[in-house]
Amino acid sequence: MxxxxxxxxxxxxxxxxxxxxxxxxxxxxxxxxxxxxxxxxxxxxxxxxxxxxxxxxxxxxxxxxxxxxxxxxxxxxxxxxxxxxxxxxxxxxxxxxxxxxxxxxxxxxxxxxxxxxxxxFVLSEALDGAAKGAQSVFGVIIGTGCGGGLVINQQLVSGPNAICGEWGHNPLPWPQADETLLPCYCGKQGCIETFLSGPGFEKQAARHSSVTKNDDNLFSSKEWHQALLAGDKNALAVFDNYARQLAKSLATVINMTDPEVIVLGGGMSNIDFLYQRVPEFLPEYVFSDQVFTRLVKAEFGDSxxxxxxxxx
Ligand SMILES: [Zn+2]
Structure with a gap:
């Protein structure tokens, strides 16, 4: 058998x-x-x-x-x-x-x-997915939450606290004055997850919408994405801001681990705009004259x- x-x-x-x-x-x-x-x-x-x-x-x-x-x-x-x-x-x-x-x-x-x-997720993408062949891969899930993991030489890196790659509960780096710090389930506030996860994005994006829905009925990230694809200026501003926040957050990861490839997964990774815009923002925040780290979409999607x- x-x-x-x-x-x-x-x-x-x-x-x-x-x-x-x-x-x-x-x-x-x-x-x-x-x-x-x-x-x-x-x-x-x-x-x-x-x-x-x-x-x-x-x-x-x-x-x-x-x-x-x-x-x-x-x-x-x-x-x-x-x-x-x-x-x-x-x-x-x-x-x-x-x-x-x-x-x-x-x-x-x-x-x-x-x-x-x-x-x-990162193990799958590093072994035979979008980051196949790369020596160092940081994998990011931007979905319901905001997780991460690190694979070096095809091996998952794990430490004594079992938290390697948990970038989502670091604070958002270089915050702007008008950024709202929302509470996180971990007990702190202003965690990266409260900006970059799907629910975090929806709450933050609501501040840019002139149409008010009540707090439990926010526009979904899919609705925002459809508006972006239809050329809506508000949606463009929202996703531009999101791409900058993602670039800042990934810049601190790059400064720490200098991965060859960063793979994005989770619902928010389906927004193609990010793969063009985030690399444009990265050089502003990474401590390097040039940024060679590749940002790619997961090959196997949410599988x-x-x-x-x-x-x-
Ligand atoms: Zn948190």
Whole structure:
């Protein structure tokens, strides 16, 4: 029987599974919505609903392929604390403090390997994606949250705190006087994530809109992008400002790690304007006479994370 690699990506809005053959052929791919917290529910309810949803997804996939999975790699928007074995730093906050690995191994009756979703993403892109062949790759997810990971010589870099690449919870560098510092789920305010994640972008962009929607009904990043493509001047100003903020934030990463390639993933990475505009801003902020770091879009789009999880 051929060896299968099973990867699962748990995101803020979707859970995706992929099953690869020994030759990395896609044998199966499914996607479901991530259970969200209902008004009357506690975080524990949402956590249990997520475990149950993953169990249902795995069982349906096993049934379809007529195979029992022995090992599943899972990318999560957080990390396993080396000190406690419990989830920390998770943007899907109901995971925080849970023994996710043990709970999943019990629920799925198989081995589970958990890694940070941005680490899975950059591993996939560095091994056979948009940054294939590069010696040093910084991968960035700008989606529901704002994660990152570093691969050097095809190896994920990980340290004693399991936080390598967590640029999203640094403060936005070189802030402008009119920049609004919003609170972040991590307990601080003004984190890069509160500007560059999809929800962060939507909140910040609302300040540039003359049409007022209420706070829970902001224009989505997709609506802003459509306006940009239609030539709307307001949208151009919003994305120009966003590109500058992204360039500033990446400049500090380049100053620290000097990567050959930076790969962008997550929903906001689909905005093509960024690949032209961010490199124009970078030389203003990087401590170098020239910037040779390439900024590229993920080859496997939002499936990179799940591929990387399968490679775990
Ligand atoms: Zn933060």
């Amino acid at each position: 051929q060896k299968l690699s099973v990867g699962l990506d748990l995101g803020g809005t979707k859970i995706e599974i992929i099953v690869l053959s020994a030759e990395n052929e896609v044998l199966l791919r499914k996607r479901i919505a991530t259970p969200i917290a209902q008004d009357h529910q506690t975080p524990l309810h949402q956590y249990q609903a997520i475990v149950q949803a993953i169990k249902t997804l795995i069982q349906a996939s096993e049934l379809q392929l007529q195979r029992k999975f022995l090992q599943v790699g899972i990318g999560i928007p957080g990390a396993i604390s080396p000190a406690t074995g419990l989830v920390k730093n998770a943007n899907t906050t109901c995971l925080i403090g849970q023994n996710f690995q043990q709970d999943l191994e019990q629920a799925l009756d198989c081995g589970v390997k958990i890694a940070n979703d941005a680490d899975c 990179s994370g799940v591929r990387g999880a399968a490679f775990l």
